[in-house]
Amino acid sequence: MNTPTDKILVVEDERLVAEDIAECLRSVGYDVVGTAKSCAEAVAQVEEERPDLVLMDITLRGDVDGIETAQILKDRFSTPVVFLTAYSQKTILDRAKVVEPLGYVVKPFDESSLVSTVEMALHKARVDAALRKSEEWFSTTLRSIGDGVIATDEHGKVRFLNKVAEELTGWGAKEAETRHISEVFVVRSAKDDSVISIPAIEAMETGQVVDLAKHAVLVRRDGSRIDVNDSGAPIYDNEGSLAGSVLVFRDVTEAKQHEAEMERYREQLETMVEERTAKLHWQIKMESLMTSITGNLLRLTAENWREGFNAALERFGAAVDLDAIAVWRIENDPESDQTLMSREAGWAKPEFAHRDEEASRVPVTKMTWLRSRTDETGCVAISELSEMPAEAVVEKSVMEAEGIGAFVNLRIEILGEDDDVRLTLFAYVSGPREWGEDNLVFFQMLAGAYKNTVERVAMEENRLALTEQLHQSQKLEAVGKLTGGIAHDFNNMLVPIIGYADEILEDGGNGDYYSEVTEIRRAAVSAASLTRQLLAFSRKQVLQKKQIDVGELVGGMHRLLERLIGEDIRFKLDLDHGDLHVEADRGQLEQVIMNLCVNARDAMPDGGDLRICTKTGLTAEGGVALRLEVADSGSGMSKELIEKAFDPFFTTKGMEGTGLGLSVVLGIIEQHNGTVEINSVLGRGTRFIIQLPADLSKKSVDGVVDVKVNAKARSGGGERILLVEDEPGVAQFVSRALARNSYKVEIAMTVGAGLEAFNADPDRFDLVLTDAMLPDGNGIDVVNAVRESRPNMPMLLSSGYTDDRSYLDEAQNQGVPFLQKPYPLEELYSSVRSALDGAPIDVELPA
Ligand code: ADP
Ligand code: MG
Numbered sequence: 001m002n003t004p005t006d007k008i009l010v011v012e013d014e015r016l017v018a019e020d021i022a023e024c025l026r027s028v029g030y031d032v033v034g035t036a037k038s039c040a041e042a043v044a045q046v047e048e049e050r051p052d053l054v055l056m057d058i059t060l061r062g063d064v065d066g067i068e069t070a071q072i073l074k075d076r077f078s079t080p081v082v083f084l085t086a087y088s089q090k091t092i093l094d095r096a097k098v099v100e101p102l103g104y105v106v107k108p109f110d111e112s113s114l115v116s117t118v119e120m121a122l123h124k125a126r127v128d129a130a131l132r133k134s135e136e137w138f139s140t141t142l143r144s145i146g147d148g149v150i151a152t153d154e155h156g157k158v159r160f161l162n163k164v165a166e167e168l169t170g171w172g173a174k175e176a177e178t179r180h181i182s183e184v185f186v187v188r189s190a191k192d193d194s195v196i197s198i199p200a201i202e203a204m205e206t207g208q209v210v211d212l213a214k215h216a217v218l219v220r221r222d223g224s225r226i227d228v229n230d231s232g233a234p235i236y237d238n239e240g241s242l243a244g245s246v247l248v249f250r251d252v253t254e255a256k257q258h259e260a261e262m263e264r265y266r267e268q269l270e271t272m273v274e275e276r277t278a279k280l281h282w283q284i285k286m287e288s289l290m291t292s293i294t295g296n297l298l299r300l301t302a303e304n305w306r307e308g309f310n311a312a313l314e315r316f317g318a319a320v321d322l323d324a325i326a327v328w329r330i331e332n333d334p335e336s337d338q339t340l341m342s343r344e345a346g347w348a349k350p351e352f353a354h355r356d357e358e359a360s361r362v363p364v365t366k367m368t369w370l371r372s373r374t375d376e377t378g379c380v381a382i383s384e385l386s387e388m389p390a391e392a393v394v395e396k397s398v399m400e401a402e403g404i405g406a407f408v409n410l411r412i413e414i415l416g417e418d419d420d421v422r423l424t425l426f427a428y429v430s431g432p433r434e435w436g437e438d439n440l441v442f443f444q445m446l447a448g449a450y451k452n453t454v455e456r457v458a459m460e461e462n463r464l465a466l467t468e469q470l471h472q473s474q475k476l477e478a479v480g481k482l483t484g485g486i487a488h489d490f491n492n493m494l495v496p497i498i499g500y501a502d503e504i505l506e507d508g509g510n511g512d513y514y515s516e517v518t519e520i521r522r523a524a525v526s527a528a529s530l531t532r533q534l535l536a537f538s539r540k541q542v543l544q545k546k547q548i549d550v551g552e553l554v555g556g557m558h559r560l561l562e563r564l565i566g567e568d569i570r571f572k573l574d575l576d577h578g579d580l581h582v583e584a585d586r587g588q589l590e591q592v593i594m595n596l597c598v599n600a601r602d603a604m605p606d607g608g609d610l611r612i613c614t615k616t617g618l619t620a621e622g623g624v625a626l627r628l629e630v631a632d633s634g635s636g637m638s639k640e641l642i643e644k645a646f647d648p649f650f651t652t653k654g655m656e657g658t659g660l661g662l663s664v665v666l667g668i669i670e671q672h673n674g675t676v677e678i679n680s681v682l683g684r685g686t687r688f689i690i691q692l693p694a695d696l697s698k699k700s701v702d703g704v705v706d707v708k709v710n711a712k713a714r715s716g717g718g719e720r721i722l723l724v725e726d727e728p729g730v731a732q733f734v735s736r737a738l739a740r741n742s743y744k745v746e747i748a749m750t751v752g753a754g755l756e757a758f759n760a761d762p763d764r765f766d767l768v769l770t771d772a773m774l775p776d777g778n779g780i781d782v783v784n785a786v787r788e789s790r791p792n793m794p795m796l797l798s799s800g801y802t803d804d805r806s807y808l809d810e811a812q813n814q815g816v817p818f819l820q821k822p823y824p825l826e827e828l829y830s831s832v833r834s835a836l837d838g839a840p841i842d843v844e845l846p847a
Contacts, residue, residue, distance in 0.1 A: 006122050009051040010035045011042045011069065012084065013061040017107070021055060021084075024111050025118065039064035039072065046077055053122055055105070057084045058092060067092075070099040080125040082117060084109075147250040151235070152181050154242045156201055168228070168251055170221030185247060187228065190215035199232030200247035207242075209233045218249070227256045283438065289319050290445050297453045302461045305453055306345055313347040316446055317427070320439065324348035325427035327412065327450055330364070330371075332420045338363040344423065345450070352430075367395045370409060374424065379410045381440055384432035399428075406433035408440065410447045414454050425450065469649045472658065487531045488773060491800025494531070494822035496733035497524040502825030503737065526560070528822045529590060531800070544820065545672075547695070548584050550626055551575035551614045557590060561597050561612075568607030569600075576615045582626045582692045588668045595661040596630040596688050602653065603634025603686060617691050620675070626694040631687040637680040645678070665690075716743035719836055723747050724754035724770035724782055730821075734769070737825060738832065751777035755785050762789045767836055769819075772799035772807065780807035783816055794835045798823075 008030050012018035018035040025032050033049040036042040038060060046054065054073060058066040070081040082103040083096055096104075102121035105114050139160075142149050148165035152158055158181050161173040169176070169184055176184045187196045199210040211231045218228040230249030237243040293312045300308040309327075317325045326346025333340050341364040369392040373380045382388060383406050385396055399407065407428035414423060425447045501521035505514065554575055562571055593612070600610050610632050617627030637645065644650045646666045651657030665688075669676050674692040721738060725731040726749045735745040746765075748754035751774050758765065768786050770779040779797050786793050797811045800821035811818060819831045 005031065006053065007031045007033045007049060007051040008053050008055060008118065009033050009042065009045055009049060010055045011037075011060070011066065012055070012057045013037045013059075014057075017057075021114065024114060028115050030118070038062045039069040042069050043072060043076070046073055046079055050077070051079065053102070053118065053125060054079055054081050055084055055118070056081050056101075058096065059086075067096050067099060070096075070101065074099055080121060080128070082121045145248075147248050148230075150176075150181060150185060150200070150247040150249075151244060152200060152247075153244045154204065156181050156204070156245070158184055159244065165249075168218060168220070168226065168249070170224075181245075181247065185249075186219040187216045187230075188219060188225075190217045190227065198247065199230060200245040201232070203232040203234045204242060204245045207234055227252045229255075279438070286319065286442050289315060290442060290449075293446070294449050294452075297449055298456075300453060300457065302457050302464075305457050309345040309450065309453060310347055312446070312449070313345060316442075317347050317349075320427075320442070321429070322349075322427045323429045324352045325425070328424050328426055330422045330424065331418075334420070336363075339366045340364070365394055365398065367392075367398065370395050371422070374409050374411045379408070379440060379444065381408045381435040382406055383434050403430050404428040405431040406435070408435055408443050410443055412447045412451050414451055416458075423450075472649060488800050490527070490531050491821040492727040492730050494524050494528050495727075495730045497521075498528070498822050499733045499737055499825050499828070503740075506825065524822070529587065530560075531822075544587075545583050545585050547581045548586055548589065549577060549581055550584075550589065550628060550692075551577040551580075553586060553589060554593060554612055554614060554628075557593060561594070564594065565597055565601040565610060569604055570607075570609045572609065572611040574611065574613035574615075576613075580614075580616055580624075580626050580694045582672070582694050584672050584692065585668075588671075592665050592668050592690065593628075593630065595665050599661055600630060600632035600634060600686070602657075603632050603636075608633035608685075616694070619691060619693055624694050625674075625691040628690040628692070629687055630690075631685065633685040635686075636682040636684050637678060637686050638682055642678050642680065646676075716741045716832075718742055718744060719766040720744045720746070720764060721832070722754060722758055722765045722768045722770075724749075724751065724768065724774065724779065726750065726771065726774050730771070734828065737828060741829065743832070750775055751779075751781050754782050758782075758786055759789070762786075762793075765793075767794045767796065767832065769796045769798065769832065769835075772797055778807050780810050783811060783814060787814060794838065796831055796835045 008025055010018050010021050010025075010032060012021065012035060015035075015037070018037075022032040022035055033051050034045050036045050039062065042054070042056075045051075054070070056066045056070050060066050060069065064072075066083060070083070073079040073081065081099060081101045082105060083101045084105050084107060085092065085096075086107040093104075102124045103117045105117050142151075142160065143162045145162060146164065148168045149160070149162045150158055150165050150169075151160035158176045158179055161169070161171065161176045161184070165171075166173055166176075171179075171184050181198055181200055185198055185200075187198065188194060189196055196216055202210040209231060210233075216228055216230070217225045219225055228249045229252045230247060232245055232247045234242060235244045235246055293315060297305075297308060297312060313325050313327075316322075324347065326348070327344040329342045329344050331340050331342075332338075341362055369389070370380060385399055385405065388396055405428070407426065410425040412423040412425055417423070425443065427443065498521060501517050501524065504517045505521065552575075554573065555577075558571075558573065565571060597610065597612075604610070611629070613629045613631075615627050615629075617625040619625040641652070646662045647659070648663040649659035650663075651659035666676055669690055669692070672692055674690060677689040677691075678686060679689065680686040716738065721743050723731060723735055723738075723745050725734065725747065728749075731747050731749070735747055738745050746757060748757050754768075754770065758768065768782065770782045772779040774782075779799070783795055783797065786795065795814075795816045796819055797808075797816050798819040798821055808818065817831065817835055819827070823831070
């Protein structure tokens with residue numbers, strides 16, 4: 001049973017007794033490490049030898065007795081002790097008990113009781129040591145657990161508190177032990193602060209493991225609170241009866257915080273998703289709105305696009321929750337040097353509508369900052385006025401005065417728009433507003449839609465105008481053809497009328513009807529001039545420049561003009577007759593005057609004054625000029641109108657006008673190397689000033705009005721003339737008139753018949769007089785065929801109008817003179833005579 005390695009120290013001040021004991025113990029195998037006589041010796045030996053057991057005499061020599069020494073050894077080395085005592089005195093034994101000796105050996109002892117007592121003591125010591133070790137192990141374990149651990153006895157008294165529990169509860173183990181757990185571990189509900197039962201107590205009551213309710217808060221000793229999570233379990237002893245409980249808990253503040261953070265994060269995520277979704281919805285809504293708006297705009301026409309755009313602005317304004325939105329036109333007026341603003345289209349909430357009412361061209365203060373910012377970036381968005389820099393003083397005060405809190409301003413650049421004009425899309429709200437990139441995109445789309453609409457409508461208008469012009473010119477072409485045809489027949493009729501009248505007047509004999517025939521002739525001559533104007537209009541006339549006294553010419557038109565302008569207009573002539581002549585085509589000048597008078601009449605629908613005056617002027621080069629003025633007291637013309645008035649087809653009269661009047665005037669005057677100028681004051685009238693280069697030396701040559709019979713110029717000497725003319729009236733008159741003057745005339749009514757007669761005997765004729773427009777061809781064919789066999793054959797080409805001017809050029813190249821229908825008798829005679837005599841005739845072809 002004894003362990004040879006058990007070391008024993010004997011403390012006995014009586015040397016013999018000590019040796020006796022040592023001898024006895026050695027004899028049974030113990031290792032007696034030594035004997036000590038005093039406390040000091042004992043302590044020194046224990047320190048050195050670390051015996052497993054000390055046999056200690058209670059009575060020792062010196063100050064310190066055995067009991068005290070045993071206490072010292074126990075405290076310092078935990079060495080177990082067996083006391084040796086001679087007597088078992090109650091008082092001494094009571095003292096000795098405190099040291100918890102493992103046994104007593106009473107002196108004198110016998111060997112066997114000594115050995116068995118030592119043996120027992122050693123066994124107890126070993127058991128104690130093992131127990132202590134395991135206790136230490138447990139308590140170390142409990143202490144080092146990360147969670148708080150509190151153990152109670154079966155009454156709920158605290159028996160153990162580890163470090164963590166101390167920290168968490170704020171109770172030191174010493175103070176806590178023996179208190180009831182409900183004092184040390186106070187938990188409340190995080191929700192309603194109610195006291196929660198402690199799981200450890202519950203566990204004892206139910207005999208089961210109990211978890212703490214969630215969201216428990218531990219109220220610490222100092223009153224501060226921490227979130228805890230715990231569980232309790234009952235403790236049973238070996239016999240299975242309840243011995244207490246153990247409570248394990250931990251601080252979950254951090255975990256709770258983490259959880260709360262997670263929760264916040266999740267919420268953030270959710271709101272983010274919600275916002276995104278809302279944004280997406282909004283974007284989809286806006287996109288479909290824009291699609292619908294642009295779709296509608298595409299259907300607009302020049303007549304209704306403004307209303308249509310207003311409607312678009314209204315829809316947009318309502319969707320984006322604006323107070324007002326409009327497209328503004330801002331222009332510089334060079335005349336007043338002002339900036340004018342006008343509204344092109346717009347919408348405003350009723351309470352903001354008032355200020356948009358003055359819509360047209362109001363002078364405004366120049367907002368330089370806003371303008372240059374908008375020019376630079378295309379779009380300026382201000383969320384609140386204080387955002388604008390100091391230099392935007394004007395902008396700030398204007399916006400403030402208008403009650404504008406936030407605004408967006410976008411530039412709209414329209415193709416072909418003048419540099420002085422700018423269009424902007426301006427939207428505002430009265431309070432501050434964060435516009436946001438996504439929003440601005442839609443403003444930009446809207447501005448783009450405006451631009452597209454305006455450009456498209458303009459293009460369509462332009463196309464319509466072009467189509468209109470095309471129709472107009474096609475109509476004119478048709479009218480021209482018709483006029484030409486009528487003029488041709490008319491001229492043919494006028495030839496015999498004028499001719500016979502001339503014959504009667506020339507005879508002079510029939511005095512009774514002289515004045516009547518003169519009137520017939522005058523009427524016929526006016527008719528001839530009317531035809532010429534019709535031809536000038538259709539540009540089919542032959543330009544014949546002669547020296548003309550314009551004063552006289554205007555005087556001659558007096559009656560015609562009066563009829564033209566009607567009764568409401570007072571007509572005044574101020575003519576300078578006499579020395580000043582211009583080289584011009586009479587018919588064309590008449591056309592010029594007529595056009596100007598018609599325009600003057602149109603400008604005075606309620607009547608007024610029309611004054612035509614001629615006088616001496618100066619050309620730009622300083623030469624002498626004829627100055628012809630046509631002035632009215634009508635509506636007048638603006639600068640823009642004057643600039644466009646001469647454009648062909650430009651008219652302000654809609655379907656009533658052709659837009660050709662002034663373009664014809666300009667064309668004719670330029671053909672005569674002259675100039676046209678307009679002086680006008682809006683509302684007060686217009687004056688057209690025409691200057692034509694003039695010649696002081698020349699005199700008027702005018703063969704239409706006056707009949708000057710020259711006997712020599714007309715007389716024939718039996719010359720044979722081939723007359724090719726399809727119009728019987730003309731043929732008859734001409735052949736009669738020529739026959740009366742001793743010419744021999746043969747008539748052919750077609751090109752074919754003419755050439756047949758000629759070719760039968762080319763030498764039979766001295767002159768061929770042919771009309772240009774013949775049923776089977778043109779007079780020029782006759783000329784060409786005749787010239788082939790007789791290159792020097794005298795010929796005359798006559799016509800009232802020209803459908804195709806190329807033959808006139810050809811005739812001129814061939815040296816064939818032209819006789820314009822209707823001609824007075826005198827002109828017929830002189831033309832025939834000069835052709836026969838080879839004398840040149842003054843004919844100029846139209847340019
Ligand atoms: P139309 O008379 O067919 O319109 P015109 O070429 O004769 O064409 O004139 C062009 C335009 O010039 C007119 O439509 C008119 O607006 C303007 N105009 C011409 N003459 C006058 C005038 N005397 N007073 C005012 N406006 C005029
Ligand atoms: Mg006109």
